[in-house]
Amino acid sequence: MGFRKDFLWGGATAANQCEGGFDQGGRGLANVDLAPAGPDRHQVIAGEKKMFNFDDEHFYPAQNAIDMYTHFKEDIALFAEMGFKTYRLSIAWSRIFPKGDESEPNEEGLKFYEELFKECRKYNIEPLVTITHFDVPMHLVENYGSWRSRELVGFYENLCRVLFTRYKGLVKYWLTFNEINMLLHLPFMGAGIYFEEGENKEQVKYTAAHHELLASAIATKIAHEVDPENQVGCMLAAGANYAYTCKPEDVWAAKKTDRENYFFIDVQSRGEYPAYALKELERKGIELPIEDGDLDILKENTVDFISFSYYSSHVQAEKMSEENKTDGNAFDSIKNPYLESSEWGWQIDPLGLRITMNELYDRYQKPLFVVENGLGAVDIPDENGYVVDDYRIDYLRAHIKAMRDAMELDGIDLLGYTTWGCIDLVSAGTGEMKKRYGFIYVDRDDQGNGTLKRTKKKSFEWYKQVIATNGEEL
Numbered sequence: 408m409g410f411r412k413d414f415l416w417g418g419a420t421a422a423n424q425c426e427g428g429f430d431q432g433g434r435g436l437a438n439v440d441l442a443p444a445g446p447d448r449h450q451v452i453a454g455e456k457k458m459f460n461f462d463d464e465h466f467y468p469a470q471n472a473i474d475m476y477t478h479f480k481e482d483i484a485l486f487a488e489m490g491f492k493t494y495r496l497s498i499a500w501s502r503i504f505p506k507g508d509e510s511e512p513n514e515e516g517l518k519f520y521e522e523l524f525k526e527c528r529k530y531n532i533e534p535l536v537t538i539t540h541f542d543v544p545m546h547l548v549e550n551y552g553s554w555r556s557r558e559l560v561g562f563y564e565n566l567c568r569v570l571f572t573r574y575k576g577l578v579k580y581w582l583t584f585n586e587i588n589m590l591l592h593l594p595f596m597g598a599g600i601y602f603e604e605g606e607n608k609e610q611v612k613y614t615a616a617h618h619e620l621l622a623s624a625i626a627t628k629i630a631h632e633v634d635p636e637n638q639v640g641c642m643l644a645a646g647a648n649y650a651y652t653c654k655p656e657d658v659w660a661a662k663k664t665d666r667e668n669y670f671f672i673d674v675q676s677r678g679e680y681p682a683y684a685l686k687e688l689e690r691k692g693i694e695l696p697i698e699d700g701d702l703d704i705l706k707e708n709t710v711d712f713i714s715f716s717y718y719s720s721h722v723q724a725e726k727m728s729e730e731n732k733t734d735g736n737a738f739d740s741i742k743n744p745y746l747e748s749s750e751w752g753w754q755i756d757p758l759g760l761r762i763t764m765n766e767l768y769d770r771y772q773k774p775l776f777v778v779e780n781g782l783g784a785v786d787i788p789d790e791n792g793y794v795v796d797d798y799r800i801d802y803l804r805a806h807i808k809a810m811r812d813a814m815e816l817d818g819i820d821l822l823g824y825t826t827w828g829c830i831d832l833v834s835a836g837t838g839e840m841k842k843r844y845g846f847i848y849v850d851r852d853d854q855g856n857g858t859l860k861r862t863k864k865k866s867f868e869w870y871k872q873v874i875a876t877n878g879e880e881l
């Protein structure tokens with residue numbers, strides 16, 4: 408037994424990294440629009456540097472991205488040509504509610520996604536929809552402090568109700584929050600959180616975490632009420648943490664790091680705050696803003712499946728020194744001497760995917776869905792825009808084999824696989840265009856120049872074959 412017959416092969420994107428059209432169709436401004444390219448980016452997305460408006464000194468790549476807002480039919484046709492069974496995309500919250508706190512949605516925004524979903528259906532592509540992939544309308548950031556305010560739960564609930572009702576019959580698979588644990592690592596990009604001076608950052612993060620977890624459970628409840636066919640998943644930025652040595656203190660450090668991230672999924676999947684977290688928060692003097700009835704909502708509305716992104720494993724030790732750390736990631740890790748790295752210093756570890764899948768399956772015993780995986784690399788196109796990206800094929804092949812082992816040898820139930828950035832798009836971490844993941848090359852550079860022309864890379868034909876043979880021919 409290899410891949411299940413109805414295995415959902417496909418690719419994934421996020422609104423802010425591909426759509427562009429930031430001021431089109433009545434769309435409001437969002438946190439994700441305000442992440443500049445260049446050296447200030449990290450401080451901005453970490454919530455350490457205030458950027459609540461565009462300025463003239465910076466370039467903001469999300470404004471136009473790869474303009475999928477107007478190219479979506481062409482792009483979905485290319486996905487269909489590869490044989491995609493599913494396409495993971497996200498909704499830009501501020502297209503539906505430009506400010507976030509309106510009572511009525513913006514019809515033009517709703518229409519846009521309706522057309523997009525219908526375009527998918529035309530080719531029998533099942534949409535897999537991330538309700539928010541990091542975005543929060545700036546109006547909610549400026550006037551409510553984003554997710555640190557409980558009012559966001561109600562605004563998000565409105566958004567979900569509108570989406571589930573309007574797209575009933577068109578969309579069945581939903582993810583509530585992309586990489587929900589990113590809130591801890593890149594709080595402004597991940598959740599619209601900017602820290603005011605003197606604030607207790609940990610307290611702010613866990614306040615926001617409770618609100619997001621509550622919102623996620625409420626969304627799950629409404630999704631099931633509106634249509635019992637709906638399947639709702641959580642979404643974790645995953646990647647097993649290894650101990651640097653067998654020294655028990657190193658093993659403990661790795662376990663603690665894993666738990667910081669599993670914390671969110673423990674609530675979304677098991678329906679309860681885990682004991683280890685409650686104790687830790689108590690020791691740190693952090694309070695979760697739990698109100699009457701919240702714990703019942705969390706308990707009664709757990710997710711149907713566990714989705715996650717996987718790019719790399721990580722290494723932890725009791726003492727982490729700056730010299731031996733990897734670079735270019737949202738997650739701290741020591742360099743693993745047994746692994747090769749990507750051009751951005753992300754360590755390549757296919758067996759780590761199998762290990763991660765086993766950890767998740769052991770812990771939750773729910774179907775898994777790999778909704779992001781891939782290699783960010785510099786591609787050099789020839790004069791026709793063709794890229795020989797054997798390095799990408801090698802990466803994906805090895806990871807697909809690891810998934811197959813997890814299914815065949817470990818008995819894991821895996822619903823599908825969507826590679827990250829199936830068409831080249833703006834990097835979330837760096838804001839670069841040259842960090843490419845796609846099967847489809849897009850002519851655009853880091854400064855925003857280029858024709859936006861789409862061309863197929865070598866990996867396009869390869870992935871098409873993988874899907875056509877349901878993973879038999881890699």
Ligand code: P53
Binds near residue numbers: 586716736737
């Ligand atoms: P990029 C790291 C940093 C920022 C976002 O990342 C990340 C990660 C990795 O876990 O998460 C996801 O573009 C995210 C996508 C993002 C992708 O990783 O920095 O869900 O939005 O593009 C890849 O190479």
